[in-house]
Amino acid sequence: MGFRKHVQFVTSSRKERYMKGKILVIEDNEQNLYLVRYILEKENYEVFAAPDGKSGIETATSLKPDLILLDIQLPVMDGYAVARNLRRNPDLADIPIVAVTSHAMSGDREKTMEAGCNGYIEKPIDPDTFVAKIEQHLPVKLKR
Numbered sequence: 698m699g700f701r702k703h704v705q706f707v708t709s710s711r712k713e714r715y716m717k718g719k720i721l722v723i724e725d726n727e728q729n730l731y732l733v734r735y736i737l738e739k740e741n742y743e744v745f746a747a748p749d750g751k752s753g754i755e756t757a758t759s760l761k762p763d764l765i766l767l768d769i770q771l772p773v774m775d776g777y778a779v780a781r782n783l784r785r786n787p788d789l790a791d792i793p794i795v796a797v798t799s800h801a802m803s804g805d806r807e808k809t810m811e812a813g814c815n816g817y818i819e820k821p822i823d824p825d826t827f828v829a830k831i832e833q834h835l836p837v838k839l840k841r
């Protein structure tokens with residue numbers, strides 16, 4: 698009995714450790730993607746990547762991630778257009794979107810919110826605060 702209880706405890710804690718959530722990163726810069734993936738995988742998130750807006754929307758549709766990290770400066774279709782497109786889809790409308798942008802221009806935050814983003818992180822990414830900022834926007838069940 699005691700042994701079985703122990704085994705169940707180990708199994709469930711291991712499951713929690715490896716099932717923290719699926720995060721889709723829509724980012725065209727390989728170095729930024731590498732850093733973001735490294736930080737998130739270390740925190741036991743499952744990371745999926747798309748290099749442009751079109752494939753980002755396609756991946757979001759099939760994957761239904763728990764959160765989307767959205768670069769604003771993307772080729773062809775910028776992040777604002779991607780966010781508006783995702784918000785028009787009823788199946789994806791509730792997924793939190795956190796914009797990531799290197800634009801330090803005033804009005805950017807408002808523009809991302811108007812496009813349907815829930816949060817905003819400025820580049821360069823600070824590895825010490827990045828996960829906490831993202832977790833503010835994750836559903837409660839996924840928080841530690």
Ligand code: MN
Pocket residue numbers: 724725726768769770771
């Ligand atoms: Mn970019």
